[in-house]
Amino acid sequence: MGLLVLFGLLVGGYSVYLGKTVRVKFEGKRWAAPARIYARPLELYAGASVSAAQLKAELQFLGYRNLAKVSGPAQWSQKGGRFTVHTRDFAFWDGSEPGRTLSVDTNSSGVTRIRSGTKEVDLLRLEPALVGSIYPSHNEDRVLVQRADLPDDLVNGLLAVEDRRFFEHGGVDVRGIARALWANIQAGRAVQGGSTLTQQLVKNFVLTPERSLWRKLNEALMALIVDARYSKDEILEAYANEIFLGQEGGRAIHGFGLGAHFYFSRPLRELRLHESALLVGLVKGASYYNPRRHPERALARRNLVIDQMQAQGFITQAEAGKARQQKLGVSARGAIHGHRVPAFVDLVRRQLRRDYREEDLTSEGLRIFTTLDPWVQQRAASALSKRLQKIEKARRIDKGSLQGALVVVSAQNGEVQALVGGRDAGFAGFNRALDAVRPIGSLVKPAVYLAALSLPERYTLSTLIEDKAVDMTLRGGQRWQPRNYDRQLHGEVPLHEALARSFNLATVNMGMDVGLKRVVSTLRALGVKRDIDAFPSLLLGALSLSPLEVAQVYQSLAAGGFNSPLRAIRAVLDDEQEQLQRYPLTVTQAADPAAVFLLTRNLVEVTESGTGAGLRHLLPQGLQVAGKTGTTNELRDSWFAGFSADRVAVAWVGRDDNAPTGLTGSRGAMPVWADLMRGIDNLSLQMAPPPGIEYHWVDRAGRLSAETCEGAVAFPYITGSQPVERSDCTEQQGLGGFLEGLFN
Amino acid sequence: MSDSHVRILLRMTALAGLALVLQACGGMSRSDRPAEVQERTAVPAPADGGSDVQIAAYTPPAQPQIARPKPKRAVSVLMKRADEQRRGGDLDGATVSLERALRISPEDAVLWHELAEVRMAQRQYDGVVQLAAKSNALAGPQAGILRGSNWRLIAQARRAQGDVAGARDAERRAASLH
Numbered sequence: 001m002g003l004l005v006l007f008g009l010l011v012g013g014y015s016v017y018l019g020k021t022v023r024v025k026f027e028g029k030r031w032a033a034p035a036r037i038y039a040r041p042l043e044l045y046a047g048a049s050v051s052a053a054q055l056k057a058e059l060q061f062l063g064y065r066n067l068a069k070v071s072g073p074a075q076w077s078q079k080g081g082r083f084t085v086h087t088r089d090f091a092f093w094d095g096s097e098p099g100r101t102l103s104v105d106t107n108s109s110g111v112t113r114i115r116s117g118t119k120e121v122d123l124l125r126l127e128p129a130l131v132g133s134i135y136p137s138h139n140e141d142r143v144l145v146q147r148a149d150l151p152d153d154l155v156n157g158l159l160a161v162e163d164r165r166f167f168e169h170g171g172v173d174v175r176g177i178a179r180a181l182w183a184n185i186q187a188g189r190a191v192q193g194g195s196t197l198t199q200q201l202v203k204n205f206v207l208t209p210e211r212s213l214w215r216k217l218n219e220a221l222m223a224l225i226v227d228a229r230y231s232k233d234e235i236l237e238a239y240a241n242e243i244f245l246g247q248e249g250g251r252a253i254h255g256f257g258l259g260a261h262f263y264f265s266r267p268l269r270e271l272r273l274h275e276s277a278l279l280v281g282l283v284k285g286a287s288y289y290n291p292r293r294h295p296e297r298a299l300a301r302r303n304l305v306i307d308q309m310q311a312q313g314f315i316t317q318a319e320a321g322k323a324r325q326q327k328l329g330v331s332a333r334g335a336i337h338g339h340r341v342p343a344f345v346d347l348v349r350r351q352l353r354r355d356y357r358e359e360d361l362t363s364e365g366l367r368i369f370t371t372l373d374p375w376v377q378q379r380a381a382s383a384l385s386k387r388l389q390k391i392e393k394a395r396r397i398d399k400g401s402l403q404g405a406l407v408v409v410s411a412q413n414g415e416v417q418a419l420v421g422g423r424d425a426g427f428a429g430f431n432r433a434l435d436a437v438r439p440i441g442s443l444v445k446p447a448v449y450l451a452a453l454s455l456p457e458r459y460t461l462s463t464l465i466e467d468k469a470v471d472m473t474l475r476g477g478q479r480w481q482p483r484n485y486d487r488q489l490h491g492e493v494p495l496h497e498a499l500a501r502s503f504n505l506a507t508v509n510m511g512m513d514v515g516l517k518r519v520v521s522t523l524r525a526l527g528v529k530r531d532i533d534a535f536p537s538l539l540l541g542a543l544s545l546s547p548l549e550v551a552q553v554y555q556s557l558a559a560g561g562f563n564s565p566l567r568a569i570r571a572v573l574d575d576e577q578e579q580l581q582r583y584p585l586t587v588t589q590a591a592d593p594a595a596v597f598l599l600t601r602n603l604v605e606v607t608e609s610g611t612g613a614g615l616r617h618l619l620p621q622g623l624q625v626a627g628k629t630g631t632t633n634e635l636r637d638s639w640f641a642g643f644s645a646d647r648v649a650v651a652w653v654g655r656d657d658n659a660p661t662g663l664t665g666s667r668g669a670m671p672v673w674a675d676l677m678r679g680i681d682n683l684s685l686q687m688a689p690p691p692g693i694e695y696h697w698v699d700r701a702g703r704l705s706a707e708t709c710e711g712a713v714a715f716p717y718i719t720g721s722q723p724v725e726r727s728d729c730t731e732q733q734g735l736g737g738f739l740e741g742l743f744n
Numbered sequence: 745m746s747d748s749h750v751r752i753l754l755r756m757t758a759l760a761g762l763a764l765v766l767q768a769c770g771g772m773s774r775s776d777r778p779a780e781v782q783e784r785t786a787v788p789a790p791a792d793g794g795s796d797v798q799i800a801a802y803t804p805p806a807q808p809q810i811a812r813p814k815p816k817r818a819v820s821v822l823m824k825r826a827d828e829q830r831r832g833g834d835l836d837g838a839t840v841s842l843e844r845a846l847r848i849s850p851e852d853a854v855l856w857h858e859l860a861e862v863r864m865a866q867r868q869y870d871g872v873v874q875l876a877a878k879s880n881a882l883a884g885p886q887a888g889i890l891r892g893s894n895w896r897l898i899a900q901a902r903r904a905q906g907d908v909a910g911a912r913d914a915e916r917r918a919a920s921l922h
Contacts, residue, residue, distance in 0.1 A: 043818070043844075043847065043848060045815050045817065045818035045848070046815065046817060046818070047815035047816075047817075047818065048815065048818075048848075093840075094837060094840045094841070094844075122817045122818055122821045123817070123818040123821050123822070410847070410850070411850065412846065412850035412851065413843070413846060413847065413850065415847075559878075560878075560881050560882070561881070562874070562877075562878050562881070582836070582840075584839060584843070585843050585846070585859075586871065586874070587874050587875060587878050588874055589874060589877050589878075593881040645851065646850060686851075688884060690880075690881045690882075691880065691881075691883075691885065691891070
């Protein structure tokens with residue numbers, strides 16, 4: 001009797017302990033939702049430069065179905081340049097966009113007209129693509145769903161295959177075990193499991209994967225507790241969010257919500273019968289039935305689920321037959337949808353960590369709206385990997401030895417549109433765009449020349465500077481004798497030519513005259529946050545920056561001298577749509593817009609006739625861009641940074657072991673940059689001068705001249721800084737004066 | 745290339761350039777880009793194996809060929825919305841609408857000015873000065889009224905910050921634009 005009481009106490013006490021464990025796991029875990037990261041929404045309006053090819057890709061990113069006839073949300077059809085799209089509803093931080101059927105007309109220059117029924121639509125945005133999530137360190141990722149979100153087909157499939165008497169049993173199903181056994185014997189293989197959904201849930205929640213009778217008993221006891229404490233719907237909801245459905249690298253795919261996105265690139269509620277059946281089939285073994293790796297197994301398993309559903313009367317014979325004929329329909333893994341932008345997500349995480357606690361990011365279901373442009377991102381990733389392959393082949397460089405990074409930023413507001421951290425952009429390894437901090441070489445020169453041009457009384461584009469030997473003794477007694485890339489001395493050269501041809505010696509002579517202090521403060525104003533050593537070698541790029549940091553410097557130039565801190569995030573919302581944070585656009589004047597205009601004119605020259613002249617053959621005709629090549633000692637780093645009117649891009653090519661690549665800036669990074677810019681829409685630099693700029697005709701020696709004189713070029717000058725000396729060629733003065741008057 | 749060749753080339757291009765300039769004089773407005781360059785020498789093709797440096801005079805195209813039509817309606821929808829939001833006291837909403845418009849039309853000096861106005865209503869004076877300066881940098885020479893409004897905003901912001909001399913300077917500039 002005493003023993004019995006003791007046993008009863010032990011079991012009772014143990015149940016209390018298990019009950020507590022169950023509660024902690026069940027209630028704690030149910031609410032842990034990782035933060036979701038969204039790309040920028042695509043803005044559509046008449047005049048938007050969105051090509052048919054881009055629109056198609058964007059709809060695919062969103063998992064919209066391409067059908068012959070559109071009959072519901074998330075579907076589209078195309079006939080020539082006309083798209084019919086039925087959008088999904090989406091709640092943005094500043095209002096919602098209703099789902100509706102739209103007709104979007106496109107031609108070669110972009111969108112020409114948008115209508116909804118017969119009504120013209122001036123402006124709309126598609127929902128943003130989901131590009132990633134921030135899940136906890138145990139790498140479980142999920143998209144939380146509620147009981148009401150579960151499609152009937154999915155629930156019926158689960159009941160049919162996994163737990164027929166789910167709504168009747170008390171957590172453990174003795175009859176079910178017997179029936180499963182019988183069914184398996186009949187089929188000659190395991191077609192049904194004996195564990196209830198509740199038992200499977202408990203197993204996932206708390207228990208180790210060891211197989212023992214003790215564990216089975218524990219599982220059963222806990223299943224009884226769960227069933228007693230929670231409703232069937234709550235259990236089903238927890239199960240739907242907990243179930244393991246796949247693995248991608250270090251990321252574990254949990255729950256049907258994420259499963260639907262992971263395998264079909266669309267939300268759960270949009271799944272059709274055969275797709276729900278596939279997810280149900282994966283419950284039995286997500287890696288064995290992995291539809292991407294073992295499509296035949298997955299198909300057989302899916303059809304078995306369909307058979308069972310029919311056998312148990314959940315679906316008709318006709319429905320089952322139709323579903324069985326469908327292809328697997330699993331989306332490509334290259335799609336932007338499933339975490340193919342690890343470098344960008346990494347940047348977002350780093351920005352968020354400044355403002356949020358890690359546990360809030362991984363559990364509070366935050367929604368993070370970013371600046372990522374998935375179209376540009378896709379183009380950038382492909383430009384880098386394809387061009388590096390080509391270069392390796394053409395130059396007989398060891399296959400796979402070159403690495404690179406690419407950053408694309410919106411010129412006027414500093415939004416990061418794309419970030420590629422290596423040639424395999426889908427691989428979440430070393431993020432070179434943020435962490436490859438390398439000497440920038442000649443990419444520093446625009447800052448040196450901007451410092452000079454900001455002193456209009458001393459330097460203009462036509463000022464002659466001396467490209468003569470430099471021999472300095474540095475602090476510490478070290479001698480410094482830099483050379484030009486071509487090892488020549490070029491004598492007196494106009495300032496613009498020294499930059500266009502990237503002469504080192506002219507730059508050092510001029511930079512020392514301007515003063516290192518001025519150069520350092522120019523770099524600071526343009527956005528360099530790192531320590532800068534004010535040594536003469538700074539003038540030739542003895543400054544190490546990451547590609548992203550370089551992009552900040554060139555953004556300030558591209559925006560006419562107005563720095564906007566680079567941003568990857570627009571807004572953060574909590575799970576109830578409340579805005580937690582917005583990252584607004586700010587601008588700070590970094591330099592005189594007139595001086596920046598002169599510099600930009602000079603950087604256009606680089607790409608037209610200087611070290612970047614190769615771009616002419618790589619870019620579309622008529623696209624005017626500004627840029628600068630950069631090459632470091634022994635050809636270790638190949639850089640190109642530049643901009644059109646609306647985008648700044650920085651490309652770096654080098655090796656992870658920092659060994660020489662044999663590539664100058666114009667042979668490595670520049671073609672990568674050009675491939676990217678060619679693949680996306682760009683607005684040509686318009687070069688409209690800001691206030692305070694005048695044009696004057698000068699000869700090669702920098703003297704005022706008539707425009708009909710040989711070699712005369714019209715240069716922009718900051719008012720009052722134009723040369724006073726006149727050239728000998730003045731016979732056409734009259735016309736020259738007339739033209740000057742016209743320009744000023 | 746010999747000197748005489750260069751001279752012939754230069755003369756030919758000078759003539760062509762003159763023709764271009766004369767043609768341009770016919771219908772060139774002040775905001776048009778001047779045909780800057782007269783000199784043109786042949787540029788060697790930058791073949792991959794070639795020299796890293798090509799020597800040639802820079803010859804920008806007379807008119808950039810790639811240009812987009814202005815998405816006027818989309819921008820005006822957002823400007824109107826921003827205006828309503830501002831008048832209704834929803835300054836954050838107005839900011840969001842204007843930022844959205846600026847993504848569509850990033851070099852629109854009027855939008856930058858409107859954003860400066862919102863900052864003024866928010867009493868973020870540093871922002872006012874910067875955004876108005878940005879608007880001025882983008883405003884063409886013919887946009888005297890807009891530049892005048894920008895300078896008046898700058899004057900107002902500087903005065904609010906206690907910079908009286910700076911405010912007077914900005915007011916003078918505003919006045920000179922009428």
